[in-house]
Amino acid sequence: MDAKTPILQPDAAIRGGAHEARRHDSAHKHVRGDAPYIDDMIEPAGTLHGWLGLSAHAHAKIVSMDLDAVRAAPGVRLVLTGEDVPGVNDISPTGRHDEPVLATGEALYHGQPLFAVIGETREAARRAAQLAKISYEVLPHVSDVVAAMEAGYPMVTEPLTLRRGDAAAGLAKAQHRLKGEMRVGGQDHFYLESHIAMAIPGEDDEVTVWSSTQHPSEVQHMVSHALGVASNAVTVNVRRMGGGFGGKETQGNQFAAIAAIAAKKLNRAVKIRPDRDDDMIITGKRHDFHIAYDVGYDDDGRIHAVDATFAARCGFSSDLSGPVTDRALFHADNCYFYEDVRLVSKPMMTNTVSNTAFRGFGGPQGVVGAERIIEEIAYKLGRDPLEIRKANFYAGPGRDVTPYHQRVEDNIIARVVEDLEASSDYQVRREEILEFNEMSPVIRRGISLTPVKFGISFTATWYNQAGALVHVYQDGSIHLNHGGTEMGQGLNTKVAQVLAAEFQVDFDSIRITATTTGKVPNTSATAASSGTDLNAMAAADAARQIKERLVAFAAEQYRVSPDAVRFEANHVHIGDLSLPFAGFIKQAYMGRVQLSAAGFYKTPKIHWDRASGTGRPFYYYAYGAAVSEVSVDTLTGEYQVDRVDVLHDVGRSLNPAIDIGQVEGAFVQGMGWLTTEELWWDDKGRLRTHAPSTYKIPLASDRPRIFNVKLADWAENREPTIRRSKAVGEPPFMLPISVLEAISMAVASIDDYRQCPRLDAPATPERVLMAVERLKDSAGAA
Template sequence: MSVGQNIPHDSSRGHVTGGSVFIDDRPMMAGEVLVLPVGVPAAAGRLKSIDYSQALKCRGVLAAFTAKDLSHNSWGTIVPEQPILVADKIGHYDEPAVLLVGTDMEDLLRAKKHVQFEIEKENGVFTIDEAIKLDRFIYKANAFKVGDADAAMAQAPHRLKGAFECGGQEHFYLESNACIAYPMEDGQIEVHASSQHPTETQHVVAEALGLSLHEVVCVVKRMGGGFGGKESQAAPFAAMAALVASKMKRPARLCLSKDDDMMMTGKRHPFKNYYEVGFDNDGRILSLKAHLYADGGAYADLSSSILDRAMFHVDGAYYLPAAHIEGAVVRTNLYSNTAFRGFGGPQGTMTIESIIEDMALHLKKDALAIRELNCYQKDHNNVTHYGQALGHNPLPELFADLKKSSDYEKRRQEIDAFNASSKTAVRGLSMTATKFGIAFTARFLNQGNASVNVHKDGTVQVSTGATEMGQGVNTKIQQVVAHAFGIPAHDVKVMATSTEKNHNTSPTAASSGSDINCAAALKAAVGIQKRLAWLFQNILAGTPMNDIAECPPLDEAKLKFEEFHFENGLLTHKPSSKSMTWLDAVKQAYFNRLSLGEYAHFKTEGLGFDKKTSQGTPFKYFTNGVAVSEVQVDLFTGEYKVLRTDILMDLGRRINPGIDKGQVTGAFVQGMGWVTSEKLFHNKEGKLLSHSPTTYKIPNVQDTPRVFNVEFIENHENRENVHRSKAVGEPPFLLGISVWTALKDAANAKSKGLISTLKSPATPEEMLMEIARHE
C-alpha cells in the first residue's frame, strides 16, 4: 500500500547529496553564452533610446539585443499588455530593456555600467491611494451580493468601519528565475526553465520568436521553489534566453542573481480594504460591506483573478447573512505583482479576521467566542456569500477541538493576568481559521493529462503536466500509480515535465497540482489495469494464447473488472483467489500485443460560476484548518516572540502524511513571515531597496514558535478528490494570520478601548508605534 505512507520525497536523497540537477547545474555546452538583462533606471516615462555601444567594446561582450529584435513583444496570462523588453513606455523601475550577451558574468556586470538610457521621465504612482485618486484601474470586479446589506447595516445595534492594509511579499525562492535555451534544427527551440507553467513558457517563447507552438519545447525537471512567482513570470525570461539562442545559434543561459530577480519580478499584491460591519450585542455579524483594492503594479498579469479570490475569501470561515463586496485592481509604477501562495485568499481572509478582533474589543468579549458564534455550521448558515453550499463542514469541530487541546481558556486567563501585572511586556492570544476553496476560479484551467508507460521489467514511467518545486507533487503521483498497480513506489518514476509529452497543461498552482495530475495519472493507470485484468480473465477462462492465437482486444462489456485486485506485486482474481505476479502479467500482456501504455485526460467536474451574477460553484471543495498562536511583545522595543502555535487541519485521507505535515509547517512559517517581518522598502523614485537577504527579513529558525504543535483530524468524507485526499499547498498559509491577530490582541490589551489601526506586516516598529498610540 503506497497511498497513505510516509514515502520520502523522490528528490530527497539528491537534494542532500547534491545530486539533484537544477537549471544552473546543467553543464555548459560548447559555444554556450550567458545573458544579462539590464533594467531601466526609472519607474515611469518614455524610453527614448539605449546606447550600448561602449558596453559592446568591453571585454567578453559578444552582443546586445533589445525589443526591436523580437518578433512579438507583448505577453500576459490574461491581458497581453506587458513587454518582454521595454520598447517605449516604462512600467516600473529596473524593468528589463536590453540583454547583454557574453561568456563571463563578471565581464557582463562590468559592461552593464556602460549602458546608457535616454529617458523622458514622468512622475510615478506608488500607492493604492494615489492610484485611486488618479482613477488608474486595471480591473473592476462585479460585486458579490447576498441579502440586503444596507438594510441590515441600518438595523444593526453596533457598527464599525475602517480600513485594513496588508503589504506585499517577496517569494524568496532559493533558485532565482533561470532558463537555458538550446537552438535545434530547422529553427526549433528547446527551453529548460524553472517554471510552474511550461505551456505558457512555450507559448510566450514561440510568440516572441515568431514560431509556431510545435516548434518550441519547454522542459521543467524541477524548481528550487516557486510559491506562485514562477507561474507567469518565468515565461518572459525564457523568451529572452530563446531570443539570444535563436539569433546567435548558440545555447543561451539566463540565470538571474537574487538582487535582479527581486528587483525585476512581481510580489504578493498589497491590499487596502475599506469596510463597514454591522453586528448584534453577542457579536453575530449581520451585515458586511467591503471594497477591496489590490495593487496590481505596472501590468495586469494575474491580478484580476487574484482580486476575485480575495473577494471569494473575504468571509473567511464565517457566515455572512448580508454582504456587499466590491473590488478593484489599481495600476501603479511598481513591478507587476503576481501569484503568490494563497492567490488573494490571505488578503481577503485577513480582513475579516482583523474585523473580528475589532468587534471583540468593541464588545469587550473574547474574539474566539465571536468566531465560534459566526463560524459556518453543518446544517444551517452553511452557504457562502457567492451561493456555494459547504459540503461536509468540519469547522465547528475544528474550533472546538483545538480550543480544548490547546488549553485556550486556561491560557486566556493566564495571559489576562500577565498583562494586568507586567510593566515590560504584553502577551496576545488568537485563534483563526482557513476555509480555502480548491480549484482554479477560471474553469478551463481545471484540466490535466498524464501518460503512464509500463516497461517489460515491470517498472513504470509517468509523465504529467505537474511541475515539482519541492512540494512533493511527483512523490504523490508516484504513490498513486504504485498503489494502483500494487507495486513498490521505487518501481515508479515520474519524469521531467515536457510540453512535447503533456500538451496544453495548466500551471501547477491553485493547490490543484496533486489533485488534477494524480487523478489523470490514476485514470491512465486504470486503463492499463483493465487490459491486464482482461488478460487474466481470458487466461482463467482457458482462452488459447500461443504462436497462432492471442488474447482478444479488451471488451469492456465483458470485463468483470471488479473481480480483480492489484496488491503486493500480485494480480488476484478475488472469486477464485488465483493470482499471477505483476511481472508475469506485464510480460504476458506484451507477448499478447496488449498495450502497456496509456494516456488519460482529466477535468474537474461540478464547477460553474456566473461572473455576471457573482453566484455559483467556483470550488470543488474546501480545505479547512484552525490555528491558535500566542505572542509576547516587549513594551519598550516592540520586539516580539511567538511563544506557541497549535494547528489542527483537515486534509482528508492524506496521500503522504510526512509531506503534508511539511507543507503545513512551511506554509505557516511563510504566512507568519508575511504578516510580521517581511516588509518591502522603496525609495521615492520607486526603486526597490530591500532586494537581498541582507535587507529583506524572512523568518529564521529563531522566529518560529517556541512550541509548535501540528495535528490532523480523521476525515474520510471528501469523495470529491483522488483517494479522498485534500489539497494542502496554500490553505495552511492563511493560518499564519493567527500570529498577526495575536499581536493585535496584545496591542488591544493596552488600547483602553481604542480600535487598533495595526497594519500588516506588524514589524517591531509598527508594534511599538501602535502601543505608543494608546499611551
C-alpha cells in the same frame, strides 16, 4: 473515480503506496546537494549567457538608447531590444498585451528590462550592460495603492463585485456599526533558486527550453508568440524548481522568451539567470492591499451586513491581478456568514513591478480582512474574539451561502475549532495570560485562535484539467510523466504513491520523469493547491486503462472471469494462480497488450459566471485552525512566538509526512508575511528591500518555541477526490493570522482591551511599538 470507489488504507504489503508517510522522493538529494537544478546542468558546448539592462526610473519616456558601447564590449555576441523580438513583443498571461518582453518607448517601473546582453560569459554580459547610454524624460510616478486611487490612476483590469442581499439596508438597520481600514503588506517569494532559463536551438524553427516555471505550457506559448512560431516548435522541460510559491507561474515567461530569441538568432545555447538583487527588482510579489470595511452587527456580535473594498497594488501591467483580486473577495468571508454583503475589488495600476501569484493567490488578504472585522467587534463588545467567531460560523440552511452564492455543504469548521480549543487548553491559557498581563509592566502576552476555510479549484474553470502519461515496461518497471511541476512540495512523490497503489507495486518501481510539454500537452499551472488533485487523478486514470487491458488479457489467457483477476502486493492473482507483477507484464507484452496510456481528469461540478458574481467556483473546502501565543516587549515592540498549536484538515492524507511539512512550512512563511517581511519603495519608486540584507524572512530563531501540528485524522473529503484527500499547499498559509491577532491582544492590554489596536501588516517591531505608544497616549488621555 466515482463516489463508490473504496478508500484504501496504507498497504503494508507494498512499500510506499497511498496514505503512507514517506519522505520526498528527492529529499536525500536536496540534503546532499545532488538534486540538479537548471544551473547545475551540463551546458552544451558554446553556451552563451544573458544579462538584462534595466530602467533607471519608475516612470519615464525613453528618449534615446545608445547601445553601441555595449555591443562593442569584450565577449558580447548579441544585444537585444524590444525591436528585435521576431514575433510579438508581449508576454501578458491574460492576453491584454500590456507586458512587453523588453520595454520600448516608455519605462513603467524602476528596474523594468529594456535590453538584454548575450555574452561569452555571464560576467562579460553583466559588465557590458553597464555601458549603455540611455536618455529619459522623467514622468510622475505612483508606487502606493492609496496614492494611485487619489491620483486617479486606472485599474489594470476589470474590478469584481460580489453581492448578496442589500448591504446598505442591512447596515442602516443594524444595532451597531463600525468602519475601519487596514493595510496588508506584500511579500517577496524569496525562493532558493532564482529565475533561470536555458534555451537550446533545434533544427528548422524548433527550440527546447529548460525553465524554472510552474507553468510549462504557458512558457511554451509565450516563447512561441515571441518567436513567431507554432507551439509545436517549442518544447519546455521542468525537472524541479528550487521553490516557486506562485512566483514562477508567469514570471518565468520573460527569461525563457529572451533566452529562446537569442538562441535562435545565434544558433547557440543561451542561459539567463539574474542575481538575487535583480531577480527581486524585476519580478512580481504578493499584492499588498488597502482594505476598507463598513460592518453592521448586533449585541451578540453576530454580523448582519458587510460592505468592503479591497484595493490592491498591482503594478504596471495586469499579469494575474484580476484573478488575484477576485480571489481576495472569494475569501473575504473566511468561515463566516454575512447576511447582507457587498464586496468590491480595485486592482490599481502603479509604477511598480507587476505583482503576481503567491501562495494563497489573494485569499490570505481576504481572510485577514475577515479576521480584522471579527477582532474589531470583539473589542467593541468586550468579548473574546473566539466567541464572536463561533457566533458567525457558517451553519445549516439559511446560514450556509457565500457572497458568491455557493452553498457550503462540507462545513466542519465548528468541530475543527472545538477539537483544537480543547487540545490546546485555549481557555485555561487565555485566563492565565489575562492574569499575567495585569501584573507585568513591560512584557505583555497574547493568545488567539483563528480558523480558515479555503476553497479548492482554479476560479478560471478551464484550468481544472490535467493529463498524465504512464508506460509499463517489459520488466515491470513503470514510467510516470504528468503535467504538474515539482517545486519541493512533494507533488511527484504523492502522484507516484497513487500510481503504486493503483498497480499494487512498490514505490521504487515508479520512475518519475521531468515535466515536458512534449509528453503531456496543454498543462495547467501547478498552482491553486490543485496539483495533486488534478495530476494524481490523471495518473490513476492512465493506470486504470492499462489495468483493464491486463485484466482482459489474463481472463482470456487463463480462462477465468475478469472478477478473478486481482492486483495485490507486487503480484497479479489470476484465480488460484499468483504471478509476480514483472513476470505477468512480460507475458502481456508477448501477448501484444498495449502497456501505455494517457490519462486525463477534469474537476466536476464547478462553474463560475463572473459577470453576475455567482456560481460554484470551488469543488470543496479545506479547513483548519491555529492557536498562537506570543510575548511582546512594550518598550521596544519586539516579540517572540512562544507556542503554536495547529489542527488542519487534509481529508484522507495521501502522505501525512509531506502534508505536515506543508502545514509547517506554510505557517512559517505566512508568519513572515504578517510580521517581518516588509517591502519598501523610496520616493523615487525604487525597491530598496531587494536582498537578504534588507528583506527579513523568518529565521530558524523566529520559529514558534513550541510548535504542535496535527492533521485532522477523522476528516474525509465528501467529494470523490483522489482517495478522498484534500489539497494542502495554500490553506494553512492563513493560519498564522493567529500570530498577528495574538500580538494585537498583547498590545490591547495596554488600554485594558478597550480598543482594537488596528495593527497593519506586517506587524514589525516598529509598528508594534507605535501601536503601544498610541494606546498609552489614549489610556493617559482617558
